[in-house]
Amino acid sequence: MISNKYKILVIEDESNIKNLLKALLETSGYQVITAKSCQSGQTQFISHRPDLVILDLGLPDFDGMTFLKEIRKESLTPVIIVSARSEDKDKVDALDFGANDYITKPFSSAELVARVRSALRNSRHSADEGRLPGGKFESDGLVIDYDARRVFIDKKEINLTQTEYNIIALLSEYSGRVMTYAAIIKAIWGYVDINSTKKLQVNMANIRKKFGAKPGEKNYIVNELGVGYRMCERNE
Amino acid sequence: MKKSYEIAKDIMVTIGILCVCFFICFTIHNAFERNALIPSVLVLGVFLISVITHGYVYGTIAAIIIVLADNFAFTFPFYAFSYLLPENIISTIILFVITLVTCNITTKLKRQESIKVESENERMRANLLRSVSHDLRTPLTTIYSSSSVLLDNYDEFSDKQRMQILKGISEDSLWLSRMVENLLSITKLDSANVKVIKTNTALDELIDSALIKYSKRYPYQKVTVDIPDEFLFIPMDSILIEQVIINILENAVQHAKGMTKLSLKVFSISNKVIFEIKDNGCGIPEERIKHIFTGYYSQDASSYDSRKHNAGIGLSVCASIIKAHGGDIKAENLKSGGCVFRFTLNMEDDEYDQQ
Secondary structure (H helix, E strand, C coil): CCCCCCEEEEECCCHHHHHHHHHHHHHCCCEEEEECCHHHHHHHHHHHCCCEEEEECCCCCCCHHHHHHHHHCCCCCCEEEEECHHHHHHHHHHHHCCCCEEEECCCCHHHHHHHHHHHHHHHHHHHHCCEECCCEEEECCEEEECCCCEEEECCEEECCCHHHHHHHHHHHHCCCCEEEHHHHHHHHHCCCCCCHHHHHHHHHHHHHHHHCCCCCCCCCEEEECCCEEEECCCCC | CHHHHHHHHHHHHHHHHHHHHHHHHHHHHHHHCCCCCHHHHHHHHHHHHHHHCCCCHHHHHHHHHHHHHHHHHHCCCCCCCCCCCHHHHHHHHHHHHHHHHHHHHHHHHHHHHHHHHHHHHHHHHHHHHHHHHHHHHHHHHHHHHHHHHHHHCHHHCCHHHHHHHHHHHHHHHHHHHHHHHHHHHHHHHHCCCCCCCCEEEEHHHHHHHHHHHHHHHCCCCCCEEECCCCCCEEEECHHHHHHHHHHHHHHHHHHCCCCCCEEEEEEEECCEEEEEEEECCCCCCHHHHCCCCCHHHHCCHHHCCHHHHHHHHHHHHHHHHHHHCCCEEEEEECCCCCEEEEEEEECCCCCCECC
C-alpha cells in the first residue's frame, strides 16, 4: 500500500527516546523511519527522502551538526534539532547552519508535535504560509499588509519605523521558526558589527512596546533568550 | 590585573608602616633619649606588615631594613653602621630572628585559614552530594515503581487509576528535571576557575522569558510585573539569572502559605539593577532566614523530607549564581506580612563578552 503520509526520519541513539518519538509521531499520523547514528541517518535520508528530520545533536559516530551540514548541501528538508541544555551554543550554530527549529530536552509530546506540524507546513507553502491573496500575513489579530508595508493589530494600525517593519516582515515570513540574532541582523542590515545585537534588541523592545506586549504573557513574538526570536503561527 | 594591584597595595602598606615606625622611633630617640622602646616598636611594625601583606617577601624585607636601620640610627654609635661592639651584633641577630619568626608564623596562620576554607567547601560539597542523592531517590522510586506496576498489571487497573499513576510519573520526572537543572548550574559555578560568561541581555526579554517558563509550571498564581520603561541592558549569563528568578518565584509558590499576591519589580540605582520579588504569604521563620541561602549545604541528610527541601537547593543555587555575578542576594520578612527576596546585579562590567 502506498501511503501519502508525511515521512519523518528520527535520528537518535538513545533507544528509549527513539521508540517514544516513533510511537508519538505514528499516533499523530506520520510515517516514521529511524536511525541510530549519523552515518545510517545519511543512508536512510538518501534512500527514503523524508519530509522532515528530527535530529539529536549528540550522536555516537559524528556530531549531529555534520549530518546537518551534509544534507544542507543539496536539500531544504526541514530539520528539527533535539538538544540538551548543555548544548546551548550548538543550538545557535545549528540554527545558523540551516536547522529549522530546536526543542530542548525534556520536552512534552504536545510541544514536539506542534513543532513538527509547523515545520512541515512552513516547508510545504514556504514563504506563502499565512499570506492571503494580495500579500497579507494574518495571525490571531495581527495583520501585515506586505504591499502597503502596514501592520495592524485587531484592526488598529501600528506605526512602525522602516527597520521595525522590516524585522516584523522578516519574522512573519519565517513564522513558526526561530530566527537567530545573527540571521536577522544579516537580513536587515546586511553586515554585523559589535553593536548590532544591541541595535536589534532595542528595535525589538520598541516593537514590543508598540504592540502592547506584556512580559510573561502570550505575545506575537516569542523571544528565545540568548538565541533569537520566533513569530507565533496562527492558532499556535 | 588584580595581582599587580595587590602587589602595589602590599608595597604601599609595607612602606607606610615602616615610615610610621621610624617616625615613632625618631620621636622617642630625640625626645626621651632612651632607646629601650625602639626594638619593640620595630618588631610590632614587622608583625603588622606580615599580618597585612601576602606571603613572606614583604615581612622579610621589612625585617632586614629594620635591623639595618636600628643598627644605623638607634644604637651606639648613632648614624653609622657598626658591628664592632658585640652587643650590637647580638641585638641585631635577636631582632632579625624575632622578626623572621613572626612573619613566618603569621604567614603560616594565613595559609591554614585558606586550607580551612577549602576543607569547609569540600565538606559542603559532600553534604550537597548526600542531600541530592537522597532527594533524587524519592521521585525515582515513584517513577520506577509506578511504571513497573503499570507494565506488570496493566489490565487490572481502571482507566482512571492508570491516568493517576501516569500523572504521578510525569510530575515526579518534571521535578527531577528541575533538580538536575539546578545541579548543572551548581557544577558550572563550583569549579572555581570557571567564570560566568556575561552577555548583554535586554531586561524585558529576560523577564518575559522567565515568566513564560514560570507560568507554564504554575499557571494559577499570576505575577504582577513592574519594570522600568527605559531600555536596560545588563551583562549576565541570562540562562542562570533566568533560573534565579524562576527559583525564587517557585519558592514563593511552594512555601508562602496564604499568598494571594506575588510581584516582581526591577529598578536601577546608579549602576546597579535591583530585582525584588515580593509575596504576601506567611513569611519565613526567623530561625531559618539566616540560613535560607546556605541551608541546603549544611543539612543533615537523614533528617528531612525531600519535597520541602527542593526549595533549599533552589535558593542555594540562586545564592551561588548571584555571587558568581558579583551581586548580592537577601531575604527579608515584611512588616505587612510576607517576605521579599532582593538581588542586585551590576550594570557595567569591563569583562563581559560582546556577542
